[in-house]
Amino acid sequence: MLLAFCYLYAVSEIIISVNNLTKQYLQTQNSGVNNISFNIKQGDIVAIIGESGSGKSTLLKTIYGLIKPDNGEVLLNGKKVKGPDEQLIPGNAEMKMVTQDFSLNIYAKVYDNIASMLSNTDIAGKQQKTMQMMEHLHITKLKDKKIIELSGGEQQRVAIAKALISNTKVLLLDEPFSQVDSLLKNQLRADIKRLAKETGLTVILVSHDPTDGLFLADQLLILKNGELLQNDRPENIYQNPSNLYTAQILGNAVSLTRQEAEQIGVKTVKNMVVFYPEWVELKSNWNSRRFEVKEVYYKGFYDELLLERNGVIIRALQLNSGTHKKNDHVQANIGRFLEF
Ligand code: ADP
Ligand code: MG
Numbered sequence: 001m002l003l004a005f006c007y008l009y010a011v012s013e014i015i016i017s018v019n020n021l022t023k024q025y026l027q028t029q030n031s032g033v034n035n036i037s038f039n040i041k042q043g044d045i046v047a048i049i050g051e052s053g054s055g056k057s058t059l060l061k062t063i064y065g066l067i068k069p070d071n072g073e074v075l076l077n078g079k080k081v082k083g084p085d086e087q088l089i090p091g092n093a094e095m096k097m098v099t100q101d102f103s104l105n106i107y108a109k110v111y112d113n114i115a116s117m118l119s120n121t122d123i124a125g126k127q128q129k130t131m132q133m134m135e136h137l138h139i140t141k142l143k144d145k146k147i148i149e150l151s152g153g154e155q156q157r158v159a160i161a162k163a164l165i166s167n168t169k170v171l172l173l174d175e176p177f178s179q180v181d182s183l184l185k186n187q188l189r190a191d192i193k194r195l196a197k198e199t200g201l202t203v204i205l206v207s208h209d210p211t212d213g214l215f216l217a218d219q220l221l222i223l224k225n226g227e228l229l230q231n232d233r234p235e236n237i238y239q240n241p242s243n244l245y246t247a248q249i250l251g252n253a254v255s256l257t258r259q260e261a262e263q264i265g266v267k268t269v270k271n272m273v274v275f276y277p278e279w280v281e282l283k284s285n286w287n288s289r290r291f292e293v294k295e296v297y298y299k300g301f302y303d304e305l306l307l308e309r310n311g312v313i314i315r316a317l318q319l320n321s322g323t324h325k326k327n328d329h330v331q332a333n334i335g336r337f338l339e340f
Contacts (some may be wrong), residue, residue, distance in 0.1 A: 015042040015202050016063065016170065020072035023058055030225040032058050035072070038221060038231050040204065045196050047213030047234075048206040049249065050223030056206035059223070060172050063204065064097045066090050076170070096163035097172040100179070102155050104162070106147040110139060113147060114162045129165060136195060137161045138187075152179035156188065164201070173205040177212055189216050210250050214238060222246045244340040247274045254314050261337075263310040265289045270339035277304060280316035282324070284331035293328045307332060 017039050023032040033055040040046050050056050061067045063074050068083035075081070076094060084090035091097070104113050115130040134140045137157045147155060156176065163171055176192075177185045193216060196203050207213065213220045213234060220234040222245070230242050241247035248255060253274050256264075261273040265287070281288070282305075291307035291314075303318040307330065316332060324330050 013041045014039045015077060016040040016204075017075040017078075018059075018063065018072070019075070021059070021062060021069050021074065022071040023062055023067055023069045024226075025058075032226055033062070033223075034226040036226075036228045037072075038228065040202060040219065042202055043196060043200045044218040045193065045203045045205070045216055046219045046221065047217035048204065048221045048223055049210050049213045050206075050208065051249070052208055054223045055226040056208075056223060057174055058226075060097065060174055060204065060206050064095055064172055065092050066097075094168065095170040095172060096166075096168045097174065098156075098159045098163050098176065099174045102159040104147045104155060104159055109144055109146055110134070110150070110158050111143045113158055114165055117162055117166045133161045133165045136164075137191060153181070153184040153188065156180060157191075160192075164195070168201070170202045170204065173203065175207055176205055177207065177209065192216065214250070222249065224249075241274075241338065244272055244274065247338060247340070252276055252315075256312065256314070260312045263312045264291075264314065264334070265309075266334050266337060268337075268339045272340045273337050274340065275314075275334055275337040277315040277317045279334065279336040280307075280314065281333045281335040282316060282318060282330055283333065285333060288331040288333040291330055291332050293324050293326055293330060296324070296326055305330075 019037050021036045022034055025031040036059065048056055048059060058067060062069050063081065065081045065083055068085055073080050076092065081092055111130060114133060115126055118126045118129060120126065131140070134143060137160060139154065139157045139161060142150065142154060147158065150158065156179065177188065180188055192203060195201055205212065217234050219231070220237050221231045222229040222237065224245055230237055230246050237246060238250055241250065244255070247253045253276055256273045258268055258271055258273065261268055266273055289309055291309045293305055294308045294313065295306040297304040298321065301321065303321050305316045305318050305324065307314050307316055318324060
């Protein structure tokens with residue numbers, strides 16, 4: 001009985017299932033997405049990270065029903081999402097997609113752009129909902145401005161408000177942070193996270209920038225050449241990347257060949273060794289080796305050190321900024337590393 005309940009609960013949490021989805025534009029390889037499967041839980045933020053051309057937009061459009069897959073299907077709450085050939089207006093009433101061009105009426109006011117999504121049968125309700133949504137996205141003071149007078153980041157917020165106002169359950173964002181500078185980026189990320197937590201909205205965003213995924217997402221997918229390489233919580237992917245590509249796309253990793261690794265005292269059997277700067281221990285023990293500090297990069301509350309031994313350069317973090325200086329010698333040990 002209890003087991004059955006737990007099972008039902010687990011199943012009802014899934015809002016989207018992507019099953020064996022394939023879309024190839026050309027007969028040649030790597031021109032779309034290939035046999036992709038994953039589930040999304042209701043209320044989660046899912047980030048799909050991959051280089052340009054890896055198939056992110058294709059995947060997003062197929063989930064939304066704009067592209068007919070060659071194979072496989074997308075289920076929204078257990079119901080198949082219809083493709084463009086199966087309905088008059090492609091897309092899905094419960095999902096909304098915001099692309100990089102925002103699709104706003106640039107000569108109309110912010111308020112009217114958002115309100116235009118609601119019917120006129122309940123004028124008071126329409127006003128109230130529109131004002132509420134503008135507050136949610138911190139754009140109330142832009143109410144009477146025309147879209148053409150706004151910055152890229154402000155337009156982005158209007159586009160999201162417009163997408164969310166008609167009882168949207170799933171928000172699809174294609175490269176949402178590409179036009180926003182870094183301060184606004186952080187605010188927008190925080191707002192998206194807050195919206196998802198407050199309203200139960202499910203968000204799928206695709207980006208070429210892995211930091212978007214790591215800091216925002218509940219679930220992170222790594223896409224390469226149309227293939228899904230890894231699907232897990234961001235911290236699990238960061239700590240245990242299943243392949244060299246994933247480790248490298250997450251940004252900060254040091255990768256060495258087996259020969260280079262041997263030069264700094266790391267013995268391995270596989271061809272590549274990967275570790276993060278924070279896994280390098282700056283201390284003297286039985287296992288540590290002597291390195292020369294080649295460069296010190298000030299990062300605020302820590303330094304990043306470039307260390308060299310036998311011609312091999314690695315990076316390490318120094319939490320007490322300023323302890324070791326350029327040309328100093330330090331003892332360092334690679335406390336943890338991965339082999340591929
Ligand atoms: P991303 O969004 O990750 O940059 P896309 O999904 O846009 O990647 O594209 C994935 C691959 O499919 C790319 O190699 C791209 O050139 C190809 N592709 C995308 N759209 C089309 C199309 N309409 N016709 C032919 N090839 C396409
Ligand atoms: Mg794209």
